[in-house]
Amino acid sequence: MRRPAAPSRQEDALTDLLKAKTSEGAQEMGARENTTARELRSEIGGVLRLPEGVSLDPDDINYEAPDDETMILNLGPSHPSTHGVLRVMVEIRGEQVLRTKPVIGYLHTGMEKTGEELMYQQGATNVTRMDYLSPFFNELAYCLSVEKLAGIDVPERAGWIRMLMCELNRISSHLLWLATNGADLGALNMLVYGWRDRELLLSFFEKVTGLRMNHNYFRPGGVAADIPDGWRDDVAAICDTVLKRMDEYDNLLTGQPLLQNRMSGVGALDASTAVGLGLTGPLLRSTGVAYDVRRDFPYLYYDEVRFDVIVGTVGDCWDRFAIRFNEIRESVRIIRQVVKAMPNGDYRAQDKKVTPPPRNRINESMEALIHHFKLFTEGFRVAPGDAYVPVESPRGELGCYIVSDGTSRPYRLHVRAPSFANLQALAPMARGAFIPDVIACISSIDPVLGDVDR
Protein backbone atom coordinates (compact mmCIF):
# COMPACT_ATOMS: atom_id res chain seq x y z
CA MET A 1 0.00 0.00 0.00
CA ARG A 2 1.32 3.40 -0.95
CA ARG A 3 1.21 6.02 1.69
CA PRO A 4 0.72 9.65 0.73
CA ALA A 5 3.99 11.51 0.65
CA ALA A 6 2.74 14.61 2.38
CA PRO A 7 -0.38 15.34 4.45
CA SER A 8 -3.25 16.47 2.28
CA ARG A 9 -4.44 20.02 2.17
CA GLN A 10 -7.50 18.99 4.11
CA GLU A 11 -5.38 17.69 6.95
CA ASP A 12 -3.39 20.90 6.96
CA ALA A 13 -6.59 22.89 7.27
CA LEU A 14 -7.72 20.68 10.13
CA THR A 15 -4.46 21.14 11.95
CA ASP A 16 -4.71 24.90 11.51
CA LEU A 17 -8.24 24.82 12.83
CA LEU A 18 -7.20 22.89 15.89
CA LYS A 19 -4.40 25.33 16.51
CA ALA A 20 -6.75 28.26 16.32
CA LYS A 21 -9.30 26.62 18.57
CA THR A 22 -6.96 25.80 21.36
CA SER A 23 -5.21 29.12 21.66
CA GLU A 24 -6.30 31.78 24.09
CA GLY A 25 -3.76 34.23 22.71
CA ALA A 26 -2.83 37.04 25.05
CA GLN A 27 -4.69 35.46 27.95
CA GLU A 28 -2.01 32.82 28.09
CA MET A 29 1.34 33.13 29.74
CA GLY A 30 3.88 34.43 27.26
CA ALA A 31 7.63 34.24 27.03
CA ARG A 32 9.45 36.66 29.29
CA GLU A 33 10.58 38.96 26.52
CA ASN A 34 6.97 39.46 25.46
CA THR A 35 5.72 40.21 28.95
CA THR A 36 5.65 43.63 30.51
CA ALA A 37 7.36 44.19 33.82
CA ARG A 38 4.09 44.80 35.66
CA GLU A 39 2.50 41.64 34.34
CA LEU A 40 5.66 39.70 35.07
CA ARG A 41 5.58 40.94 38.62
CA SER A 42 2.05 39.74 39.19
CA GLU A 43 2.83 36.38 37.57
CA ILE A 44 5.88 35.95 39.71
CA GLY A 45 3.73 36.78 42.69
CA GLY A 46 6.22 39.27 43.99
CA VAL A 47 5.53 42.04 46.43
CA LEU A 48 2.45 43.50 44.87
CA ARG A 49 1.68 46.26 47.30
CA LEU A 50 4.73 48.45 47.28
CA PRO A 51 5.68 50.45 50.34
CA GLU A 52 5.14 54.18 50.46
CA GLY A 53 7.40 56.12 48.11
CA VAL A 54 8.75 53.11 46.21
CA SER A 55 8.09 52.94 42.51
CA LEU A 56 8.20 49.92 40.30
CA ASP A 57 11.60 49.35 38.75
CA PRO A 58 11.43 47.03 35.75
CA ASP A 59 14.97 45.76 36.32
CA ASP A 60 14.21 44.96 39.89
CA ILE A 61 12.54 41.69 39.10
CA ASN A 62 14.94 39.02 40.00
CA TYR A 63 14.83 36.04 37.73
CA GLU A 64 18.01 34.15 37.39
CA ALA A 65 16.70 31.77 34.80
CA PRO A 66 17.70 32.19 31.17
CA ASP A 67 14.98 31.27 28.71
CA ASP A 68 16.59 28.04 27.51
CA GLU A 69 16.52 26.55 31.00
CA THR A 70 12.85 27.13 31.60
CA MET A 71 9.70 25.79 30.06
CA ILE A 72 6.07 26.77 30.20
CA LEU A 73 3.76 23.98 31.24
CA ASN A 74 0.00 23.71 31.16
CA LEU A 75 -1.81 22.18 34.11
CA GLY A 76 -5.35 21.45 33.11
CA PRO A 77 -7.91 22.50 31.96
CA SER A 78 -9.01 18.89 32.21
CA HIS A 79 -7.37 17.35 35.18
CA PRO A 80 -8.93 16.15 38.42
CA SER A 81 -6.53 18.10 40.59
CA THR A 82 -7.60 21.42 39.08
CA HIS A 83 -11.13 21.01 40.49
CA GLY A 84 -12.95 21.61 37.24
CA VAL A 85 -11.80 23.33 34.10
CA LEU A 86 -9.12 25.49 35.60
CA ARG A 87 -6.06 25.87 33.44
CA VAL A 88 -2.91 26.97 35.18
CA MET A 89 0.13 27.90 33.14
CA VAL A 90 3.36 27.62 35.03
CA GLU A 91 6.89 28.45 34.02
CA ILE A 92 9.20 25.90 35.53
CA ARG A 93 12.88 25.32 35.83
CA GLY A 94 13.30 21.67 36.57
CA GLU A 95 10.61 21.06 39.14
CA GLN A 96 10.56 24.56 40.50
CA VAL A 97 7.80 26.99 39.62
CA LEU A 98 8.94 30.45 38.60
CA ARG A 99 5.75 32.03 37.29
CA THR A 100 2.08 31.10 37.51
CA LYS A 101 -0.91 32.32 35.59
CA PRO A 102 -4.40 30.90 35.81
CA VAL A 103 -6.32 30.95 32.54
CA ILE A 104 -10.05 30.81 33.15
CA GLY A 105 -13.31 31.16 31.30
CA TYR A 106 -13.82 27.58 30.15
CA LEU A 107 -17.03 27.32 32.16
CA HIS A 108 -18.32 30.81 31.41
CA THR A 109 -22.03 30.59 30.71
CA GLY A 110 -23.05 34.23 30.89
CA MET A 111 -25.17 33.89 33.99
CA GLU A 112 -25.03 37.62 34.70
CA LYS A 113 -26.52 38.29 31.27
CA THR A 114 -29.12 35.57 31.80
CA GLY A 115 -29.99 37.15 35.14
CA GLU A 116 -31.00 40.33 33.35
CA GLU A 117 -33.55 38.36 31.33
CA LEU A 118 -35.18 36.62 34.27
CA MET A 119 -37.76 38.09 36.60
CA TYR A 120 -36.86 38.62 40.23
CA GLN A 121 -38.65 35.49 41.43
CA GLN A 122 -36.96 33.41 38.71
CA GLY A 123 -33.47 34.71 39.45
CA ALA A 124 -32.72 32.29 42.27
CA THR A 125 -32.90 29.41 39.78
CA ASN A 126 -30.13 31.04 37.83
CA VAL A 127 -27.72 32.07 40.58
CA THR A 128 -27.96 28.75 42.42
CA ARG A 129 -25.97 27.19 39.60
CA MET A 130 -22.96 29.45 40.01
CA ASP A 131 -21.16 28.00 43.00
CA TYR A 132 -22.63 24.54 42.69
CA LEU A 133 -21.09 23.25 45.90
CA SER A 134 -22.74 25.90 48.03
CA PRO A 135 -25.94 26.73 46.17
CA PHE A 136 -27.76 28.04 49.22
CA PHE A 137 -25.27 30.87 49.63
CA ASN A 138 -25.78 32.05 46.07
CA GLU A 139 -29.52 32.07 46.57
CA LEU A 140 -29.13 33.81 49.91
CA ALA A 141 -26.98 36.65 48.57
CA TYR A 142 -29.38 37.11 45.68
CA CYS A 143 -32.52 37.02 47.81
CA LEU A 144 -31.14 39.35 50.49
CA SER A 145 -30.19 41.80 47.79
CA VAL A 146 -33.63 41.70 46.15
CA GLU A 147 -35.32 41.97 49.53
CA LYS A 148 -33.22 44.97 50.42
CA LEU A 149 -34.09 46.70 47.17
CA ALA A 150 -37.78 45.85 47.33
CA GLY A 151 -38.16 46.42 51.06
CA ILE A 152 -39.62 42.96 51.68
CA ASP A 153 -39.86 41.86 55.30
CA VAL A 154 -38.96 38.22 55.69
CA PRO A 155 -40.66 36.31 58.52
CA GLU A 156 -38.43 35.24 61.36
CA ARG A 157 -38.84 31.54 60.74
CA ALA A 158 -37.73 31.90 57.13
CA GLY A 159 -34.56 33.61 58.31
CA TRP A 160 -33.76 30.83 60.73
CA ILE A 161 -34.50 28.17 58.12
CA ARG A 162 -32.09 29.95 55.80
CA MET A 163 -29.43 29.94 58.49
CA LEU A 164 -29.97 26.24 59.13
CA MET A 165 -29.66 25.33 55.46
CA CYS A 166 -26.64 27.57 54.94
CA GLU A 167 -24.69 26.11 57.82
CA LEU A 168 -25.51 22.57 56.71
CA ASN A 169 -24.35 23.59 53.27
CA ARG A 170 -21.10 24.92 54.70
CA ILE A 171 -20.50 21.52 56.25
CA SER A 172 -21.19 19.70 53.00
CA SER A 173 -18.95 22.05 51.06
CA HIS A 174 -16.08 21.73 53.53
CA LEU A 175 -16.49 17.96 53.66
CA LEU A 176 -16.13 17.83 49.91
CA TRP A 177 -13.09 20.01 50.22
CA LEU A 178 -11.61 17.64 52.78
CA ALA A 179 -12.26 14.79 50.37
CA THR A 180 -10.71 16.42 47.31
CA ASN A 181 -7.86 17.89 49.29
CA GLY A 182 -7.07 14.41 50.52
CA ALA A 183 -7.20 13.07 47.00
CA ASP A 184 -4.94 15.83 45.70
CA LEU A 185 -2.33 15.04 48.31
CA GLY A 186 -2.52 11.28 47.90
CA ALA A 187 -4.78 10.47 50.85
CA LEU A 188 -7.24 8.73 48.58
CA ASN A 189 -9.18 7.06 51.37
CA MET A 190 -10.34 10.49 52.51
CA LEU A 191 -11.95 11.01 49.12
CA VAL A 192 -14.36 8.19 49.79
CA TYR A 193 -15.11 9.23 53.36
CA GLY A 194 -15.74 12.85 52.44
CA TRP A 195 -18.19 11.97 49.70
CA ARG A 196 -19.89 9.50 52.01
CA ASP A 197 -20.52 12.11 54.68
CA ARG A 198 -21.58 14.73 52.20
CA GLU A 199 -24.24 12.29 51.06
CA LEU A 200 -25.80 12.55 54.49
CA LEU A 201 -26.33 16.26 54.02
CA LEU A 202 -27.39 16.03 50.41
CA SER A 203 -30.11 13.57 51.26
CA PHE A 204 -31.40 16.00 53.88
CA PHE A 205 -31.35 18.76 51.27
CA GLU A 206 -33.30 16.51 48.95
CA LYS A 207 -35.87 15.92 51.66
CA VAL A 208 -36.30 19.64 52.23
CA THR A 209 -35.97 21.11 48.77
CA GLY A 210 -36.60 18.19 46.45
CA LEU A 211 -33.16 18.46 44.86
CA ARG A 212 -29.67 17.46 45.88
CA MET A 213 -28.03 20.45 44.23
CA ASN A 214 -29.27 23.67 42.57
CA HIS A 215 -32.12 23.86 45.03
CA ASN A 216 -33.89 27.13 44.18
CA TYR A 217 -35.17 26.93 47.75
CA PHE A 218 -34.61 30.49 48.93
CA ARG A 219 -36.94 32.88 47.14
CA PRO A 220 -37.33 36.62 47.58
CA GLY A 221 -39.70 36.81 50.55
CA GLY A 222 -38.74 33.61 52.33
CA VAL A 223 -38.20 29.99 51.40
CA ALA A 224 -40.11 27.82 48.93
CA ALA A 225 -41.54 25.36 51.47
CA ASP A 226 -41.48 24.71 55.17
CA ILE A 227 -38.97 22.21 56.48
CA PRO A 228 -40.60 18.78 56.65
CA ASP A 229 -41.79 17.08 59.84
CA GLY A 230 -39.08 15.23 61.68
CA TRP A 231 -36.37 17.66 60.60
CA ARG A 232 -35.16 18.06 64.16
CA ASP A 233 -34.29 14.36 64.37
CA ASP A 234 -32.56 14.43 61.01
CA VAL A 235 -30.52 17.48 61.89
CA ALA A 236 -29.60 16.08 65.30
CA ALA A 237 -28.46 12.84 63.67
CA ILE A 238 -26.41 14.75 61.11
CA CYS A 239 -24.76 16.88 63.79
CA ASP A 240 -23.87 13.86 65.94
CA THR A 241 -22.54 11.88 63.00
CA VAL A 242 -20.50 14.74 61.61
CA LEU A 243 -18.91 15.49 64.96
CA LYS A 244 -18.06 11.84 65.49
CA ARG A 245 -16.60 11.54 62.03
CA MET A 246 -14.59 14.72 62.44
CA ASP A 247 -12.88 13.12 65.42
CA GLU A 248 -12.10 10.10 63.26
CA TYR A 249 -10.66 12.33 60.54
CA ASP A 250 -8.62 14.08 63.17
CA ASN A 251 -6.97 10.72 63.78
CA LEU A 252 -6.76 9.87 60.12
CA LEU A 253 -5.46 13.18 58.74
CA THR A 254 -4.38 15.70 61.33
CA GLY A 255 -2.04 13.39 63.15
CA GLN A 256 -0.50 12.01 60.02
CA PRO A 257 3.05 13.27 59.42
CA LEU A 258 2.92 12.51 55.69
CA LEU A 259 -0.01 14.84 55.19
CA GLN A 260 1.41 17.46 57.51
CA ASN A 261 4.63 17.57 55.54
CA ARG A 262 2.74 18.01 52.31
CA MET A 263 0.91 21.03 53.68
CA SER A 264 2.85 22.81 56.37
CA GLY A 265 4.91 25.66 55.03
CA VAL A 266 3.49 25.23 51.55
CA GLY A 267 1.82 28.18 49.86
CA ALA A 268 2.36 30.59 52.71
CA LEU A 269 0.78 34.01 52.36
CA ASP A 270 1.29 37.01 54.56
CA ALA A 271 -1.54 39.20 55.73
CA SER A 272 -0.70 42.28 53.67
CA THR A 273 -0.56 40.27 50.44
CA ALA A 274 -3.85 38.59 51.27
CA VAL A 275 -5.57 41.87 52.08
CA GLY A 276 -4.09 43.56 49.03
CA LEU A 277 -5.32 40.79 46.76
CA GLY A 278 -8.83 41.16 48.15
CA LEU A 279 -8.91 37.60 49.45
CA THR A 280 -11.70 36.55 51.78
CA GLY A 281 -12.81 33.44 53.61
CA PRO A 282 -10.47 30.75 54.95
CA LEU A 283 -7.69 32.02 52.69
CA LEU A 284 -7.68 35.41 54.40
CA ARG A 285 -8.32 34.03 57.87
CA SER A 286 -5.34 31.69 57.55
CA THR A 287 -3.08 34.75 57.51
CA GLY A 288 -4.46 35.93 60.83
CA VAL A 289 -6.97 38.53 59.63
CA ALA A 290 -10.13 37.67 61.53
CA TYR A 291 -12.67 38.75 58.95
CA ASP A 292 -15.94 36.89 58.75
CA VAL A 293 -19.00 38.55 57.22
CA ARG A 294 -21.20 36.63 59.63
CA ARG A 295 -19.57 38.35 62.56
CA ASP A 296 -18.46 41.71 61.14
CA PHE A 297 -21.53 42.53 59.08
CA PRO A 298 -24.19 40.22 60.51
CA TYR A 299 -27.07 39.24 58.29
CA LEU A 300 -30.03 36.94 59.07
CA TYR A 301 -29.73 36.17 62.81
CA TYR A 302 -26.00 35.55 63.08
CA ASP A 303 -25.76 38.18 65.79
CA GLU A 304 -27.97 35.97 67.99
CA VAL A 305 -25.86 32.83 67.84
CA ARG A 306 -22.46 32.19 69.36
CA PHE A 307 -19.60 30.93 67.25
CA ASP A 308 -15.87 31.41 66.91
CA VAL A 309 -14.10 32.80 63.88
CA ILE A 310 -11.22 30.43 63.26
CA VAL A 311 -7.97 32.13 62.27
CA GLY A 312 -4.52 30.87 61.44
CA THR A 313 -1.09 32.36 61.98
CA VAL A 314 1.26 31.20 59.24
CA GLY A 315 -1.06 31.37 56.25
CA ASP A 316 0.05 28.09 54.71
CA CYS A 317 -1.99 25.17 53.42
CA TRP A 318 -1.87 23.52 56.82
CA ASP A 319 -3.54 26.54 58.44
CA ARG A 320 -6.24 26.52 55.82
CA PHE A 321 -6.77 22.83 56.42
CA ALA A 322 -7.17 23.43 60.13
CA ILE A 323 -9.50 26.37 59.58
CA ARG A 324 -11.87 24.46 57.32
CA PHE A 325 -11.69 21.45 59.58
CA ASN A 326 -12.72 23.45 62.62
CA GLU A 327 -15.28 25.50 60.75
CA ILE A 328 -17.22 22.30 60.31
CA ARG A 329 -17.36 21.97 64.08
CA GLU A 330 -18.34 25.62 64.44
CA SER A 331 -21.13 25.09 61.93
CA VAL A 332 -22.42 22.18 63.98
CA ARG A 333 -22.37 24.47 66.99
CA ILE A 334 -24.40 27.09 65.12
CA ILE A 335 -26.85 24.50 63.81
CA ARG A 336 -27.58 23.24 67.31
CA GLN A 337 -28.37 26.78 68.43
CA VAL A 338 -30.56 27.29 65.36
CA VAL A 339 -32.50 24.11 66.13
CA LYS A 340 -33.13 25.37 69.65
CA ALA A 341 -34.11 28.85 68.53
CA MET A 342 -36.28 27.93 65.53
CA PRO A 343 -39.48 29.97 65.95
CA ASN A 344 -42.91 29.02 64.68
CA GLY A 345 -44.68 31.06 62.07
CA ASP A 346 -44.68 31.74 58.37
CA TYR A 347 -41.92 30.47 56.17
CA ARG A 348 -42.51 33.15 53.55
CA ALA A 349 -43.73 36.70 53.57
CA GLN A 350 -47.49 37.17 53.57
CA ASP A 351 -46.90 40.02 51.16
CA LYS A 352 -49.18 39.27 48.22
CA LYS A 353 -46.98 41.30 45.89
CA VAL A 354 -44.16 38.79 46.06
CA THR A 355 -45.65 35.56 47.36
CA PRO A 356 -47.86 33.45 45.10
CA PRO A 357 -51.11 32.07 46.59
CA PRO A 358 -51.01 28.50 47.95
CA ARG A 359 -51.63 25.81 45.35
CA ASN A 360 -54.97 24.63 46.79
CA ARG A 361 -56.36 28.17 46.78
CA ILE A 362 -55.90 28.35 43.03
CA ASN A 363 -58.42 25.55 42.49
CA GLU A 364 -61.22 27.32 44.29
CA SER A 365 -60.59 31.02 43.99
CA MET A 366 -60.69 33.01 40.78
CA GLU A 367 -58.78 35.87 42.42
CA ALA A 368 -56.05 33.53 43.54
CA LEU A 369 -55.75 32.21 40.00
CA ILE A 370 -55.49 35.72 38.58
CA HIS A 371 -53.01 36.67 41.27
CA HIS A 372 -50.90 33.62 40.47
CA PHE A 373 -51.09 34.30 36.75
CA LYS A 374 -50.15 37.96 37.13
CA LEU A 375 -47.26 37.19 39.40
CA PHE A 376 -45.76 34.56 37.13
CA THR A 377 -46.28 36.44 33.86
CA GLU A 378 -45.39 39.93 34.97
CA GLY A 379 -43.49 39.44 38.18
CA PHE A 380 -43.24 42.12 40.81
CA ARG A 381 -41.69 45.47 40.21
CA VAL A 382 -38.88 46.76 42.36
CA ALA A 383 -38.22 50.45 42.95
CA PRO A 384 -35.15 51.83 41.15
CA GLY A 385 -31.88 51.74 43.01
CA ASP A 386 -28.88 49.55 43.65
CA ALA A 387 -27.85 47.30 46.51
CA TYR A 388 -24.94 45.04 47.34
CA VAL A 389 -25.38 42.40 50.02
CA PRO A 390 -22.48 40.16 51.02
CA VAL A 391 -22.72 36.79 52.76
CA GLU A 392 -20.00 34.50 54.07
CA SER A 393 -19.91 31.52 51.75
CA PRO A 394 -17.56 28.58 52.48
CA ARG A 395 -15.10 30.22 50.08
CA GLY A 396 -15.30 33.77 51.29
CA GLU A 397 -17.35 36.83 50.69
CA LEU A 398 -20.06 36.20 48.14
CA GLY A 399 -21.92 39.35 47.24
CA CYS A 400 -24.70 40.19 44.89
CA TYR A 401 -24.91 43.65 43.34
CA ILE A 402 -28.27 44.36 41.77
CA VAL A 403 -29.29 47.50 39.91
CA SER A 404 -33.03 47.94 39.50
CA ASP A 405 -34.62 50.24 36.94
CA GLY A 406 -38.15 49.88 38.30
CA THR A 407 -39.20 46.91 36.15
CA SER A 408 -39.69 43.31 37.21
CA ARG A 409 -36.25 42.21 36.01
CA PRO A 410 -32.86 43.22 37.40
CA TYR A 411 -31.23 45.83 35.22
CA ARG A 412 -27.84 44.51 36.18
CA LEU A 413 -26.95 41.49 38.25
CA HIS A 414 -23.36 41.13 39.32
CA VAL A 415 -22.09 38.41 41.58
CA ARG A 416 -18.87 39.00 43.43
CA ALA A 417 -17.57 35.48 43.38
CA PRO A 418 -15.12 34.52 46.14
CA SER A 419 -13.37 31.88 44.05
CA PHE A 420 -12.73 34.38 41.28
CA ALA A 421 -10.93 36.79 43.58
CA ASN A 422 -9.19 34.07 45.60
CA LEU A 423 -7.67 32.54 42.49
CA GLN A 424 -5.40 35.57 42.25
CA ALA A 425 -3.57 34.23 45.26
CA LEU A 426 -2.19 31.32 43.27
CA ALA A 427 0.83 33.17 41.86
CA PRO A 428 2.24 34.35 45.21
CA MET A 429 1.43 30.99 46.78
CA ALA A 430 3.10 28.91 44.11
CA ARG A 431 6.23 31.02 43.80
CA GLY A 432 9.29 28.85 44.16
CA ALA A 433 7.25 25.77 44.94
CA PHE A 434 7.42 22.40 43.26
CA ILE A 435 4.70 21.13 40.94
CA PRO A 436 3.08 18.88 43.59
CA ASP A 437 2.97 21.90 45.90
CA VAL A 438 1.12 23.85 43.24
CA ILE A 439 -1.51 21.13 43.34
CA ALA A 440 -1.69 21.51 47.11
CA CYS A 441 -2.05 25.28 46.68
CA ILE A 442 -4.87 24.99 44.14
CA SER A 443 -6.56 22.58 46.45
CA SER A 444 -6.28 24.85 49.45
CA ILE A 445 -7.71 27.82 47.53
CA ASP A 446 -10.74 25.57 46.96
CA PRO A 447 -11.94 27.21 43.75
CA VAL A 448 -15.26 26.16 42.30
CA LEU A 449 -15.04 26.84 38.61
CA GLY A 450 -18.74 27.49 38.30
CA ASP A 451 -18.16 30.33 40.70
CA VAL A 452 -15.00 31.56 38.99
CA ASP A 453 -16.46 31.72 35.49
CA ARG A 454 -20.16 32.23 36.19
Place this chain on the structure above:
Amino acid sequence: MSEVGATEPTGPNEAAAPEGPAPLYGCPVTERFGQRTVHADRSRYLALMEGLYKDGFEACIGVCGVDYLTHPGRDLPAGVEAERFEVVVELLSFSRKERLRVRCQVPAGDPVVPSLFDLWPGSEAHERETFDMFGIRFSDHPDLTRILMPEDWEGHPLRKDYAPAHVPVQFKEAPK
Protein backbone atom coordinates in the same frame (compact mmCIF):
# COMPACT_ATOMS: atom_id res chain seq x y z
CA MET B 1 -49.23 44.84 39.55
CA SER B 2 -47.87 47.42 41.89
CA GLU B 3 -44.46 48.52 42.95
CA VAL B 4 -42.91 47.08 46.03
CA GLY B 5 -40.94 49.31 48.32
CA ALA B 6 -42.13 52.46 46.57
CA THR B 7 -41.67 54.68 49.58
CA GLU B 8 -38.78 56.48 47.94
CA PRO B 9 -38.98 60.20 47.23
CA THR B 10 -40.47 60.77 43.81
CA GLY B 11 -38.32 63.70 42.69
CA PRO B 12 -35.02 62.74 41.08
CA ASN B 13 -32.82 64.82 43.36
CA GLU B 14 -34.68 64.81 46.62
CA ALA B 15 -32.56 61.95 47.91
CA ALA B 16 -29.55 64.27 47.83
CA ALA B 17 -31.06 66.78 50.22
CA PRO B 18 -28.60 69.13 51.92
CA GLU B 19 -28.69 67.16 55.17
CA GLY B 20 -27.22 64.08 53.40
CA PRO B 21 -23.79 62.64 54.31
CA ALA B 22 -20.80 64.92 53.92
CA PRO B 23 -18.94 64.71 50.61
CA LEU B 24 -15.66 62.79 50.45
CA TYR B 25 -12.75 64.38 48.57
CA GLY B 26 -15.15 66.66 46.75
CA CYS B 27 -17.39 63.82 45.62
CA PRO B 28 -21.01 63.70 46.75
CA VAL B 29 -22.05 60.83 49.00
CA THR B 30 -25.49 59.26 49.17
CA GLU B 31 -26.83 56.71 51.58
CA ARG B 32 -29.59 54.20 51.02
CA PHE B 33 -30.43 50.92 52.78
CA GLY B 34 -27.60 51.77 55.15
CA GLN B 35 -25.09 51.53 52.29
CA ARG B 36 -22.97 54.56 51.50
CA THR B 37 -22.09 55.38 47.92
CA VAL B 38 -19.61 57.94 46.63
CA HIS B 39 -20.33 59.31 43.18
CA ALA B 40 -17.32 60.31 41.15
CA ASP B 41 -16.48 61.27 37.63
CA ARG B 42 -13.27 60.31 35.91
CA SER B 43 -11.33 63.45 36.74
CA ARG B 44 -11.79 62.94 40.47
CA TYR B 45 -11.75 59.13 40.51
CA LEU B 46 -8.09 58.41 41.13
CA ALA B 47 -7.64 61.15 43.74
CA LEU B 48 -10.73 59.86 45.53
CA MET B 49 -9.47 56.28 45.50
CA GLU B 50 -6.02 57.27 46.76
CA GLY B 51 -7.68 59.25 49.52
CA LEU B 52 -9.91 56.35 50.48
CA TYR B 53 -6.96 53.98 50.48
CA LYS B 54 -5.12 56.25 52.90
CA ASP B 55 -8.30 56.49 54.97
CA GLY B 56 -8.06 52.83 55.81
CA PHE B 57 -10.01 51.01 53.12
CA GLU B 58 -7.51 48.18 52.90
CA ALA B 59 -9.33 45.86 50.56
CA CYS B 60 -10.96 46.25 47.19
CA ILE B 61 -13.66 43.63 47.28
CA GLY B 62 -14.88 43.98 43.75
CA VAL B 63 -15.02 46.03 40.59
CA CYS B 64 -17.84 45.73 38.13
CA GLY B 65 -19.40 47.74 35.35
CA VAL B 66 -22.94 48.80 34.58
CA ASP B 67 -24.20 49.92 31.19
CA TYR B 68 -27.00 52.47 31.64
CA LEU B 69 -27.83 52.69 27.92
CA THR B 70 -31.52 51.84 28.33
CA HIS B 71 -32.00 53.33 31.80
CA PRO B 72 -30.75 56.88 31.45
CA GLY B 73 -32.86 58.70 34.06
CA ARG B 74 -31.32 57.27 37.18
CA ASP B 75 -30.96 59.05 40.50
CA LEU B 76 -27.67 60.81 40.87
CA PRO B 77 -26.74 63.56 43.31
CA ALA B 78 -26.32 67.10 42.03
CA GLY B 79 -22.96 67.79 40.45
CA VAL B 80 -22.54 64.35 38.89
CA GLU B 81 -23.33 64.10 35.22
CA ALA B 82 -24.81 60.80 34.12
CA GLU B 83 -22.80 58.94 31.51
CA ARG B 84 -23.50 55.68 29.75
CA PHE B 85 -21.18 53.46 31.76
CA GLU B 86 -20.45 53.23 35.41
CA VAL B 87 -17.60 51.45 37.13
CA VAL B 88 -18.73 50.30 40.56
CA VAL B 89 -16.07 49.55 43.15
CA GLU B 90 -16.81 47.93 46.51
CA LEU B 91 -14.32 48.87 49.19
CA LEU B 92 -13.94 47.36 52.60
CA SER B 93 -12.13 48.50 55.69
CA PHE B 94 -11.27 45.79 58.20
CA SER B 95 -10.09 48.24 60.82
CA ARG B 96 -13.16 50.47 60.64
CA LYS B 97 -15.61 47.65 59.84
CA GLU B 98 -17.01 49.75 57.09
CA ARG B 99 -18.04 49.32 53.50
CA LEU B 100 -18.14 51.93 50.81
CA ARG B 101 -19.26 51.82 47.22
CA VAL B 102 -17.76 54.09 44.58
CA ARG B 103 -19.68 54.70 41.38
CA CYS B 104 -17.60 56.34 38.68
CA GLN B 105 -19.21 57.75 35.56
CA VAL B 106 -17.53 56.66 32.33
CA PRO B 107 -18.49 58.25 29.00
CA ALA B 108 -19.37 55.98 26.09
CA GLY B 109 -17.15 57.80 23.60
CA ASP B 110 -13.91 57.24 25.49
CA PRO B 111 -14.40 54.47 28.07
CA VAL B 112 -11.06 54.65 29.84
CA VAL B 113 -10.62 54.64 33.61
CA PRO B 114 -7.39 54.60 35.61
CA SER B 115 -6.59 51.17 37.00
CA LEU B 116 -6.56 50.58 40.74
CA PHE B 117 -3.83 47.95 40.47
CA ASP B 118 -1.21 50.04 42.26
CA LEU B 119 -3.49 50.64 45.23
CA TRP B 120 -5.23 47.28 45.42
CA PRO B 121 -3.49 44.56 43.37
CA GLY B 122 -6.55 42.41 43.89
CA SER B 123 -8.52 44.62 41.52
CA GLU B 124 -6.60 43.11 38.61
CA ALA B 125 -8.92 40.22 37.79
CA HIS B 126 -12.06 42.25 38.44
CA GLU B 127 -10.90 44.97 36.07
CA ARG B 128 -10.07 42.43 33.42
CA GLU B 129 -13.57 41.05 33.78
CA THR B 130 -15.07 44.53 33.48
CA PHE B 131 -13.01 45.14 30.36
CA ASP B 132 -14.08 41.81 28.93
CA MET B 133 -17.77 42.35 29.61
CA PHE B 134 -18.15 46.08 28.94
CA GLY B 135 -15.16 47.17 26.88
CA ILE B 136 -14.17 49.69 29.55
CA ARG B 137 -10.40 50.03 29.38
CA PHE B 138 -8.29 50.51 32.46
CA SER B 139 -5.18 52.56 31.82
CA ASP B 140 -1.99 51.26 33.43
CA HIS B 141 -3.48 47.83 33.96
CA PRO B 142 -0.70 45.21 33.83
CA ASP B 143 -2.50 42.72 31.62
CA LEU B 144 -5.70 44.03 30.10
CA THR B 145 -6.88 41.02 28.14
CA ARG B 146 -10.14 39.14 28.03
CA ILE B 147 -10.53 36.85 30.99
CA LEU B 148 -13.80 34.96 30.61
CA MET B 149 -14.58 35.19 26.90
CA PRO B 150 -12.34 33.63 24.22
CA GLU B 151 -9.60 35.86 22.92
CA ASP B 152 -11.15 36.26 19.46
CA TRP B 153 -14.64 37.09 20.73
CA GLU B 154 -16.30 40.09 19.12
CA GLY B 155 -18.13 42.58 21.24
CA HIS B 156 -18.61 42.96 24.95
CA PRO B 157 -21.47 40.75 26.13
CA LEU B 158 -22.87 42.66 29.09
CA ARG B 159 -23.40 45.85 27.12
CA LYS B 160 -27.05 46.60 26.67
CA ASP B 161 -26.74 46.86 22.89
CA TYR B 162 -25.31 43.35 22.76
CA ALA B 163 -28.40 41.22 22.26
CA PRO B 164 -28.58 37.77 23.80
CA ALA B 165 -28.20 35.34 20.95
CA HIS B 166 -30.67 32.68 19.95
CA VAL B 167 -29.52 29.52 18.28
CA PRO B 168 -32.14 28.55 15.72
CA VAL B 169 -33.32 24.97 16.12
CA GLN B 170 -34.12 23.10 12.92
CA PHE B 171 -36.46 20.16 13.45
CA LYS B 172 -36.11 17.28 11.04
CA GLU B 173 -39.73 17.14 9.91
CA ALA B 174 -40.29 20.87 9.75
CA PRO B 175 -40.75 22.40 6.30
CA LYS B 176 -37.64 24.21 5.23
